[in-house]
Amino acid sequence: xxxxxxxxxxxxxxxxxxxxxxxxxxxxxxxxxxxxxxxxxxxxxxxxxxxxxxxxxxxxxxxxxxxxxxxxxxxxxxxxxxxxxxxxxxxxxxxxxxxxxxxxxxxxxxxxxxxxxxxxxxxxxxxxxxxxxxxxxxxxxxxxxxxxxxxxxxxxxxxxxxxxxxxxxxxxxxxxxxxxxxxxxxxxxxxxxxxxxxxxxxxxxxxxxxxxxxxxxxxxxxxxxxxxxxxxxxxxxxxxxxxxxxxxxxxxxxxxxxxxxxxxxxxxxxxxxxxxxxxxxxxxxxxxxxxxxxxxxxxxxxxxxxxxxxxxxxxxxxxxxxxxxxxxxxxxxxxxxxxxxxxxxxxxxxxxxxxxxxxxxxxxxxxxxxxxxxxxxxxxxxxxxxxxxxxxxxxxxxxxxxxxxxxxxxxxxxxxxxxxxxxxxxxxxxxxxxxxxxxxxxxxxxx
Numbered sequence: 001x002x003x004x005x006x007x008x009x010x011x012x013x014x015x016x017x018x019x020x021x022x023x024x025x026x027x028x029x030x031x032x033x034x035x036x037x038x039x040x041x042x043x044x045x046x047x048x049x050x051x052x053x054x055x056x057x058x059x060x061x062x063x064x065x066x067x068x069x070x071x072x073x074x075x076x077x078x079x080x081x082x083x084x085x086x087x088x089x090x091x092x093x094x095x096x097x098x099x100x101x102x103x104x105x106x107x108x109x110x111x112x113x114x115x116x117x118x119x120x121x122x123x124x125x126x127x128x129x130x131x132x133x134x135x136x137x138x139x140x141x142x143x144x145x146x147x148x149x150x151x152x153x154x155x156x157x158x159x160x161x162x163x164x165x166x167x168x169x170x171x172x173x174x175x176x177x178x179x180x181x182x183x184x185x186x187x188x189x190x191x192x193x194x195x196x197x198x199x200x201x202x203x204x205x206x207x208x209x210x211x212x213x214x215x216x217x218x219x220x221x222x223x224x225x226x227x228x229x230x231x232x233x234x235x236x237x238x239x240x241x242x243x244x245x246x247x248x249x250x251x252x253x254x255x256x257x258x259x260x261x262x263x264x265x266x267x268x269x270x271x272x273x274x275x276x277x278x279x280x281x282x283x284x285x286x287x288x289x290x291x292x293x294x295x296x297x298x299x300x301x302x303x304x305x306x307x308x309x310x311x312x313x314x315x316x317x318x319x320x321x322x323x324x325x326x327x328x329x330x331x332x333x334x335x336x337x338x339x340x341x342x343x344x345x346x347x348x349x350x351x352x353x354x355x356x357x358x359x360x361x362x363x364x365x366x367x368x369x370x371x372x373x374x375x376x377x378x379x380x381x382x383x384x385x386x387x388x389x390x391x392x393x394x395x396x397x398x399x400x401x402x403x404x405x406x407x408x409x410x411x412x413x414x415x416x417x418x419x420x421x422x423x424x425x426x427x428x429x430x431x432x433x434x435x436x437x438x439x440x441x442x443x444x445x446x447x
Contacts, residue, residue, distance in 0.1 A: 004016065004026070005026075005084075007084075008026075008028070008039050008041065008082065008084045008087075008089045008091075009080070009082045009084060009089070009091075010030070010031065010032060011028040011029065011030055011037060011039055011080075011091055012028060012029045012031065013026045013027075013028055013039065014026070014027045014028055014029050014036075015027040017038055017094075023040055023041055023042050024040075024041050025038055025039065025040050025041075026038070026039040026041065027039075027094065028091070028094075030079070030091070033079075035094075036094040036096070037079060037091050037092065037093070037094050038091070038092045038093065038094040038095075039089055039090070039091055039092075040089060040090045040091075040092060041087055041088070041089045042087065042088045042089070070129070070130055070133055070135060072126055072129045072130070073152070074122055074123070074125070074126035074152070074153050074154060074155060075126050075129070075130065075154065075155050075156075076092055076093050076095070076146070076154045076155065076156035077092065077093035078090060078091070078092055078093075079091045079092065079093070092156075093154075095146060095148050095154055096148075096149070097148065097149040098146040098147060098148050098149070098154065099146065099147060100142055100143045100144070100145060100146055100147070101119070101142035101143075101145045101146075101147060101203065101207065102142040102143045104142070104207055105142050105203075105206040105207060105210060106210055107209075107210030107211075108210075109210075110207065110208070110209075110210055111207060113208065113241065113245070114275055116204065116207045116208055117245075117271045117272075117274055117275040118271075118275055119145075119147075119153060119207070120200060120203070120204045120207070120267075120268075120271055121267075121268040121271040121272050121275060122153050122268075123140075123145060123153060123155060123200055123203075123264075124197070124200060124264035124265070124267040124268040124271065125264055125265065125268045126153070126155050126264075127140070127155070127193075127196050127197070127200065127264040128193075128263050128264025128265045128267075128268070129264075130155075130196075131193040131196070131263070131264065136191055136192065136193060136195060136196055137155070137196050137199075138185070138191060138195060138196070139157060139177060139180075139199075140155070140180060140196050140199035140200050140203065141177050141179070141180040141199065141202075141203060142203055142206065142207075144156055144157040145203070178219060178222055178223065178226075179202070179212055179214075179222065180199040180202045180203065181198075181199065181226060182194070182195045182198035182199065182226075182257070183198075183226055183227045183255050184257060185198075186223045186226055186227065187227065192257055193263065193264070194257035194258075194260045194261070194262075195257070196264075197252055197260055197261050197264060197267055198252060198253060198254075198257075198260060200252065200264075200267070201249055201252025201253045201260075202253070204249060204252065205231070205234065205249060205253070208234055208238065208241065208245070208249075209234055209237045209238060211237075213231035213232060213253060214226055214229065214231070227255075230255075231249070231250070231253045233246050233250075234246050234249055242274065244274050245274060248267075248270050248271065248274065251270075252267060287312070290312055290317060290340075291308060291309060291312055293340050293341070293384075294308050294311065294312055294338075294340070294386070295308055297338070297340070297358070297359045298359050299338055299359060299361060299407055299408075299411070300407075302403060302407065303400070303403055304399075306400075307396075307397070307399060307400040307403055307404075310396045310397060310400040311386070311388070311393075311396065311400060311404060312386070314388055314392045314393050314395060314396050314400075315338075315386040315387055315388035315392060316386070316387050316388075316392075317340075317384065317385075317386060317387075318384070318385050318386075318387050319382070319383065319384050319385075320342075320379045320382070320383045320385075321379065321382055321383075322342075322379050322380060322381050322382055322383075323378070323379060324378070324379050325376060325377070325378050325379075326344065326377045326378065326379060326383065326385075327362070327363065327373050327375070327376060327377040328373065328376050329347075329348065329349070329373060329374065329375060329376040330372050330373065330374075334363075334366045334367055334369075334371070334372075334373075334389065334390070335363055335366070335367060335387050335388060335389045336361060336362075336363045336364060336367040336387075336388050336389075336408055337361060337362050337363045337377070337385050337386070337387050337388075338361045338385060338386040338388070339356055339357065339358055339359065339360045339361060339362070339383065339385050340358060340384040340385055340386060341358055341382070341383065341384040341385075342357075342358065342379060342380070342381045342382050342383035342384060342385075343355055343356065343357045343358075343379075343380040343381045343383070344356050344357075344362070344377050344378060344379055344380055344383060345377075345378050345380050346362065346375050346376070346377055347375065347376045347377075347378065348374065348375050348376070353375065355380065360411075361408060361411055362375070362377055363377075364408050364409075364411060364412040365412060367388075367389070367390065367408065388404075
């Protein structure tokens, strides 16, 4: 492995972050700003007689100039640029643990539809900002859009960006990634903000279908399709998608730039409306799935459908991975837990007392008595459960409350009958501190 350089300008090199065809990216440190940075260094040597080398260096500095004009939370920040012994470098924002959108363009890795809508809307707004500063990216594609570990998005690589507000000379010829180019771009016509929106539409198509809208076998056939053939409907590839999504894509991928969205804000606005609709739709589907899961449990066998809905909405749905502690011994969480899926083990002072599975419940004693948890509960397998406390259940109807209390008291009595003598003694010690019958128990008995 080659030895790392010590510094570029004032920036210390800490490690190697990545390597490409025309450059290498180092992890660096800025001692003046006290922050980590990414240092992108061109590996193309200056050669005035080599047209490719001259163009590569021009694109490299173009990135520093264009991105340096922009200050937006979803655009990768450029802090500085310079030349160190003939090696040009750009100092950029360092985004730890980030990855591009490229993996999500594969059929087996596709994201949920609302997430795709959210991602594209965020990118559309960032692109709109760049356009209002007079910067056209010209190379929007999944590998130039990064997602951080926190889920934020960063658009990068402004190497072939073009500034519309200045009389600048720009690189001639087809530049960019043909698969994501607009018809006017592959024909070397004048580009505009609609060019970037077209490319973003291609990214959206790939995120939704796992393939591009045009699949030419070579560059010539791909360009022919981009110029002459209409993009396929996403509904042909995924019939379950909403028709409104296809309308949005057809607008973004229109051959004529004047028929596309006029701005990224328009594109984002349509997606935001659809995103809200899709989220509500997903929430309704989740709620129906959860109702079905509760309806099948023996715990709810005596409940009417309306009472099951009440119980579902009174509680909170929780998930825990295998090995995670759900309730700790001595915890003051006085709630009832109904196990929907998975298995748990019940322990006391480190000793396993029993195991519970789908349909069982735990926490009954703390729920009815108000004392701290006397057992620890750990997920043996991935677990889904419904967590309910007395305050939440108090908002349900009287019939639902009565049914609920009778059911969990019946489960509690059954559990006590199976508990060892040592555990029963522990329960009695705890209950001796509560001489007054709890309100929930009195309500369940009809007193």
